[in-house]
Amino acid sequence: MPPAGITYRIRVRMSARAIDEPHRAASPLELLFDLTFVAAIAAATAQFAHDIADGHASTGLVPFLLVFFAIWWAWMNFTWFASSYDTDDVAYRLLTMVQMAGVLVLAAGVPAAADHSDYRAVTLGYLIMRIALVAQWVRAGIEDAARRRTALRYAAGIAALQVGWALRLVLLETGALPPSAGLPLFVGLAVLELSVPxxxxxxxxxNWHPHHIAERYGLFTIILLGESVLATTRGVGGALEAAATSGPLVVMAVSGLVLLFALWWLYFLTPTGEGLSDRRHRSYRWGYGHYGIFAALAALGAGLEVAAEQTGHDLKASPVAICYAIAIPAAAFVVLLWLVNAPIVARPVPRPAAALGCALVVLLLPLAAPQAGVSAVVAAIAAACVLLVVLSIGPAAARERRSRETAALSE
Incomplete structure (x- = not known):
């Protein structure tokens, strides 16, 4: 017998969930689904960290961004579908498991894609994920008559593009197209992918749920921050293997943690659930803009790993390059956070002047690396982001106080 209050749902008719459903939160299946992306993100981050350490950050950046697009887009598509059509019955769970298997295949192919531009495993994993999602949309089209045309458009658009991805791989592998055509074809197919919704x-x-979507994006942000913590830990471990604990290593480890904590604080200052509820028509800019935010956090983890490792090793990358591997993602995160939230909230956090000022300072700090050292620069970057948090807390607290007063008056 199942525990009290729990039912086993073998078969549930797929219909759109209410957009104002109370207490809508991420399901245990969604949380498990997210965990499979940990492996893919960790593989991409670790590979990019190797490129940075070897002094090949610029050449490793494009493969990193391409692989991360596949990871992000597959996660995002499932997230928005689940927000509208999560039945949590047997068929839904099994198709979700297939998508999870695709993520693991993609993760296994990351090293080959980065080292040899071999995208066979990455493409195969992506196709597995997308085919399972097509099946979900077909089911929604069959069972939800009111939105049948929308669901079948999704299924047709995604399926057609999977043919395009497979054809791209075949043409490149057989030599029918030169390797130089790989990137333009990827960009073209990615633009078409973004156009399907x-x-x-x-x-x-x-019928996606605004507060559910905001929570899901917040949870993925936490996963990426956790990956950065893990990457930093790998770097610290690598440094300790070569030398005993040193002052620069301690400063680096503490500064990395403070930096990540400051970025976490900044992200969750904005009430994005309320903003998405009030301005649903601007959700595309918000949702798509998170590619840059998520990629910046993943790249930041790679930079922090290398910065920690260099305290105990002589790396090919210069101190300035290592510091910029942290400064550029941190600055991009801050600016993109403002740009992404601006369309959905009246007063985004951080404010534009503060965000741009912080980004400028962060981007100038690595120039001091030859004299001050990497650890000191990372500490300064963390301090600049902490100052941005301090400057942002006041307006956010004032807005929250006004919201409570308005709610009290309306009652």
């Missing part, structure tokens, strides 16, 4: 929802929008 815009085209599909022109008939009728799906």
């Amino acid at each position: 815009l085209w599909a929802e022109r008939t009728r929008a799906t």
Whole structure:
């Protein structure tokens, strides 16, 4: 017998969930789904860290961004689908498991993609994920008559693009197209992927839940921050293998933690759930803009790993390059956080002047690395982000106080 209050759902008709469903939160299945992405993100971050340490950050950046696009886009598509059509029955769970298997295949192919531009495993994993999602959309189209056309548009658009991805791989592997054509084809197919939701929802929008979506994005942000903590730990471990604990290593480890904590604090200062609820029509800019935010956090983890490792090793990368591997993602995160939240909230956090000022300072600090050292520069970057948090807390607290007063008056 199942425990009290729990039912086993063998088969549930797939229909759109209410957009104002109370207490909507991430399901245990969604949390398990997210965990499979930990492996893929860790593989991409570790590979990018190797490129930075070897002095090949610029050449490793493009493969990193391409692989991360596949990771992010597959995660995002499932997240928005689940927000509208999560039935949590047997068929839904099994198809979700297939998508999770695709993530693991993609993760296994990351080293080959970065080292040899061999995207066979990455493409195969992506195709597995997307085919399972096509099956979910077909089911939604069959069972939800009101949004059948939207669901079938999603299924048709995604399926057609999977043919494009497979064809791209075959043409490159057989030599029918030169290797130089790989990147333009990827960009073209990625643009078409981003266009599918815009085209599909022109008939009728799906019933995604704003607070559920905001929570899901927040949880993925925490996963990426956790990956950065793990990457930093790997770097510290590598440094300790070569030398005893040193002052620069301690400063580096503490500064990395403070920096990540400051970025976490900044991200969760904005009430994005309320913003998405009030301005649903601007959700595309918010959702798509998170590619830059998420990629910046993943790249930051790679930079922190190398910065910690260099305290005990002589690396090919220069101190300035290592510091910029931290400064550029941190500055990008701060600026993108403002740009992404601006369309959905009246007063985004951080404010534009503060965000741009912080980013400028952060981008100038690595120039001092030859004299001050990497650890001192990372500490200064962390201090600049902490100052941005301090400057942002006041307006955020004032806005929250006004919201409570307004709610009290309305009652």
